[in-house]
Amino acid sequence: MYLNCHSYYSLRYGTLSEVELLNLAIEHKQDCIALTDINNTSAGLNFVRRAKEKNIKPILGIDFRNGNQQCYVSLARNNEGYLELNNFLSKHLHDKTPIADKAPHFKNAYTIYAFERAMELDKITFSENEFIGIGPKDLNRLRFSKYSAYKDKLVLLLPVSFNSKRDFSTHRLLRAIDTNTLLSKLPLEEQGSPDEYMLPPEKVKEVFVEHPYILKNTEVLLKACSIDFDFSPKRPSQNLKTVLGSSYADFKKLKKLCDKGLSERYEELTPTIVERLEKELSLIRKQDFVAFFLINWKIIEYARSKNYFYVGRGSGANSIVAYLLRITDVDPIELDLYFERFMNEYRLNPPDFDIDFSTWDREDVTRFIFEEFGQNGQAALLGSYVTFQHSGAVRELGKVFGIPKHEIDKLSAGNYSLQNLDNLSRLTLKYAAILHEHPNYLSIHAGGILISDRPIHYFSATYLPPKDFPTVQFDMHIAEDVGLFKFDILGQRGLGKIKDAIEIVKTNQPEAKLLDIHNPKPLFKDANINAMIARAECIGCFYVESPAMRMLLKKLGVDNYLLLVAASSIIRPGVAKSGMMREYILRHRNPQRRNEGHPVLQKIMPDTYGIMVYQEDVIKVAHHYAKLNLGEADVLRRGMSGKYRSRKEFKAVKKKFRDNCISAGEPEAIVDEVWRQIESFAGYAFAKGHSASYAVESYQSLYLKCYFPLEYMVATLNNGGGFYRAETYIHEARLNGAKIEAPCINYGFIETSIKGKTIYLGFQHIDSLEQKTMLKIINARVQGLFKSYDDFIERVPLSIEQLDLLIRIDALRSLGKDKRSLLWEAYYKENTIPKNELQQSFFRISMHDYILPKFSVTDLENAFDQLELIGFPLYDPFILLENEPDSKLVTADLKNHLDKVITIYGYLVTLKNTRTSKGDRMFFGTFLDREGQWLDTVHFPPIAKKYPFHGRGIYKLTGKVVTEFDFITLEVIAIQRMAYVPDPRFDATYNRKENSKHPSSFILLDKE
Structure with a gap:
């Protein structure tokens, strides 16, 4: 009723x-x-x-x-x-x-x-x-x-x-949030009825x-009324069932594509390759996944026709069919990828393909998918829910209760004493807890697209977010429940870097011979690239540039593709958290230690020394060690990915895992330890094929970094950087021989550019410089270079505020005048000459050239202007120190001071804030020393509490030099942020002599 x-x-x-x-x-x-x-x-x-x-x-x-x-x-x-x-x-x-x-x-x-x-x-x-x-x-x-x-x-x-008075109160608060009004002023017509x-x-x-x-x-x-959807474990897929009109035609096409791929991918067909292909094709046909592969192939073919760079990853990378169709560049034969992780007779959902494109290419690929498969309303983006979280809920509720902003800030940050709170603040916290995890509004899945056999509205209504593609109103879990499996089309800056770097190389070094980056196998064998990886000189390169990865590369001594594949998964939090990352390093470096592992696990996973590193290792252990069938093992693996951990089918498999092991005579302590390792994956481990896909892209970017470092750094800057801030990549370019120039009206562009070994920073790096200003400069320069200040302002009429930015960053230096003279001239003429852009287009106004005294501009003044306008100096930051460092030690000296307490100075690059198992805060720091080399620090909880960081800058670091697996770290016992000199632009009493020009200059700090 x-x-x-x-x-x-x-x-x-x-x-x-x-x-x-x-x-x-x-x-x-x-x-x-x-x-x-x-x-x-x-x-x-x-x-x-x-x-x-x-x-x-x-x-x-x-x-x-x-x-x-x-x-x-x-x-x-x-x-x-x-x-x-x-x-x-x-x-x-x-x-x-x-x-x-x-x-x-x-x-x-x-x-x-x-x-x-x-x-x-x-x-x-x-x-x-x-x-x-x-x-x-x-x-x-x-x-x-x-x-x-x-x-x-x-x-x-x-x-x-509702179901209670409290529910009705919650409802009224939600209505006030929705209408952006105080609860006391919420109109009755905006509320539901209390009954x-x-x-x-x-x-x-x-x-x-x-x-x-x-x-x-x-x-x-x-x-x-009656409605029904099939949610049974063996429910048929609701994805598009055929691409060419019939299952027979689809399979014939798939077989033809695979035959073509064999000749392109393999020089020699071995029985292993032929058997693997036959096995996969047979199962793909049996499981009715042929259309799934053809749809992905069509997407890739379109991308290739447009010369879009992409990376196919996910569990589908375990498939030789995917390799032959060029959905991935991972050879499953070469890596001995576990077939059952890709597919088995119990697996009801198709393998997962995550296909990454550069951000701008991705939009066009998405458009293609909707045009190709969405003509009859069968395509939609996958939705997701943005839920109320504590901080956001507190802010929303605080506003509707009328609490002052500074009080809301305290409540949101947890800076309060409960007994001192007034009634409204208590109510805010109470209802924030009630709203926690309740849906707030609809959003879009990161990259999921549904292509359904039926019209998508058979399952859900759709709405139209700013991306202008229909989006379903449910999430991926519900989609999979009903048999709709997503196609992941994702955006990634790393691919934009690779694509742009190749184009920049062709322009800057037209005589250079570039390898086919889509054929990565020669890259795996390149001694120069592998030596660079072993030295962890990977700044700017996909997935291998972070401080944690740099540390792991050195500890493992990674110098080949297979080991990099392992490292890509070992670095994941699940493996690291379980303690198995350290154990892997120990077993890798010491073959004798491998004998200490469980013999069954050693036999199951010999390539990882008996340690679970990849998602498929969960399947292997569950199947071979706990005697679960492959279907049950996959339920366990999916549960470990965090998707279905609370579902009854997962709980049943978890119980069976333990019961089977105990029944087989395994000691409970061993079974519990194996289960602990499995559970620690907690959604963080990669499939091996996924790690291999990441490693392929790493090698592609490493190749460009190794042989074309300057062009690659320019591409990195123009694609939003990576793990670090722009200054780090500029520093890296300088270390590789680049001459770094500030933005320039005659030779620079909106984006950063390179000519020979000279890199001009793009206008886009100047804070507050308007895009229309940048476009005016570029468009006017088509007529020829600017010859004088008067020539520039006549052709590029600008406000004095925009001119001031350009002059202070020294963008007009090619006109032959120092920036102090230019500033004087700009402000004088701004105040004396009438502005009329149209008139200036037709008549040249005669301007008197005044004789000015000779000005000098010091490096310090330039450095402070650069700090203000682009966020970092183009000089050695150590010239900014008020007092000379009292220690001359640099990173290269630390190997001579092992287990000793030393003092060293470092420019802060990035800081990792983490917590111990007890919940105490600690830090891992990354600095550059006075020579621009990396310095790694660890700040244990007592030190982290006693010596907090105070923003970017140069720090005096005192600590003990320690080493683990040949990786040197400073265990900090004290830090002090060093004072900078007073800003000479505003301190007339400062008479420090002009510093000599410093050709090196670093820069950094990861993005916050």
Whole structure:
């Protein structure tokens, strides 16, 4: 009898989850209820799934509203009706138009107008599928209305949105947040009614005792509705089933593509290659995944036709078919990738392909996918939910309670004493806890695209976010539950770097011979690249440039592709957290230690010395050690990825794992330790094929860094950098022989550019310089170089504020005047010559050239201007120190001071803030010494607490020099941030002599 139930996916209105609604139905002995969220279908599929589990008949519908004004409630009579409703809602959401006052004629859905709404519309005629909804408060008015004669059209309409007074209070707060108003000023019309809770059936029957026909009509309506989706473990895939019109044609095409790929990828066909291909093709056909591979192939073929750089990764990289179709560049034969991780007869979902493109290429690839596969409404982006988190909820609630901002800041940051809080602050914290993890608004999955065999609206309505592609209203977990498996099309800056670097090399070194970067195998054998990896000289290179990775590369002595593949997964938090990263290093460096491992695990994973490093290792251990079948092992692996850890199927497999091991005579302590290692993966381990894909891209970027370091650093800067700030990459370019020039009006561009070995920073690095200013300069320069200041301002009319920025960064230095003279001239002429851009275009104004005294500008003044305008100096930052360092030690000296306490100076690059197992804060620091070489530090909790960091700058570091696996670290016992000299631009009393020009200059600090 409940036809109008709202979950908390009636965003910023409802308060109950779909599961809580179903539990309420059970509590009230209901065997059928309808979920009708407000202009939203996010909860629909999971509601049906959970209702089946609870033996409740689900009905799906939509509460169509304009704002908080209900237009009508529509219920799907069947799945086709749900499609109709989703089509209707989606059109409204896409077009951003109001819901029509009167519903269209739905062929397979019923529409219910609330009694008052029908009266407002003065609706007289009702089609066969239209009804009038009556609530308890409508009964008295019904007696005297024209609708009393419409007995066969009257049904119960009892909205359900809350289950307690607290829920209603939460609802009011949500409405205040949604309307951005104080709770005390929230209009009644923006709120639901306090009686929107589930009345006991006995009470309903008592209230409607004189109107039994209303109850009967409602029951008839409920019986007429039925909706079903298949969530069974063996449910068929709902993805597009065929690309070429038939399964036969699809498989024939796939086989032809593989045959072509064999000749392109392998010089010699071995029995291993042929057997692996036959095995994969047979299983792909049996599991009905042929179309999945062809769709990915089509996407890749389009990208290749446009010369887009991409990387295919994920578990699909374990597949030789994917390798032959060029979806990935990972050879599974070469790496002996575990076939069962890719696919096995128990696996119901297709393998996962994550395909990365550069950010701008990705948009066009997405457009292609929608044009190629979405013509009949079968494609959509995958949605996700942004939920209320503590800090955000506190801020939103604080505003609607009217709490001052500074008080909200304290509550949000946790800087308060509970006993000293006033009532409103306590309420804010109370309701922030209630709202925690409740959905706040819809967003988009990072890169998931659905391509369905049926129209996507069969499953959900879609909305149109700023990306302008239809997006479903549910997330990836619900999608997989119903058999919709996403295609991941992701954006990645690293690919933009590679693509741009190649183009820059072609321009700057047209005679250079570039290897085919899409054929990475020669790169794996390049001695220069491998030596560079072993030295951890990987700044700017994909996935191998961070301080933690630099440390691991040195500790492992990585000098080949296979070891880099392992390192790419070992660095992940799951392996590191379990202590197995350290154990791997120990076993790698000391073969004798490998004998200490569990013999069964050693046999299962010989290539990783019996240590679980990759996701498929979980499958191997579960299958061979715990004797689970491959289907159960994959459930375990998926649970470890964090997706289904709480589901009953995972819990059952977890129990079976332990029971099987104990039954086989394994000691409990060993079983518990193996399980601890598995559990520590916690969603952080990579599939080996995924790690191999990362390593391929690492080698591609390492190749460019090794042979074309300057061009590669320019490409890195123009693609937003990487792990570090721009100054680090400029420093790296200088170490490789570059001459770094500040932005220049005659030779620079908007982006950073290179000519020979000279790198001109782009105008985009100048803080507050407007894009229109940059474009004016570039467009005017087409007519020729600027010859004088007057020539420049005549051709590029600018405000004095924009001119000031350009002059102070010395962008006009090619005009032959120092910047102090230029500033004097600019401000004088700004105040004396009238500005008229149109007039200046036609008439040259005669300007008197004044004789000025000779000015000098020191390096310090330039450095402070650079600090202000681009965020870092183009000089050695150590010239900024007020006092000379009292230690001349540099990183190269540390090997001579092992286990000794020393003092050294370092320029802070980046800081990793972490916590110990006890929850204490500690830091790992990365600095540059006076020679511009790396210096690594560790700050244990007592030191981290006693000596906090105070922003960027140069620090005096005192500590003990230690080494582990030949990697030297300074265990800090004291730090002091060193003072800079007073800014000479504002300190007239400072008479320090001009420093000699420093050709080196570093720069850094990772992005915050």
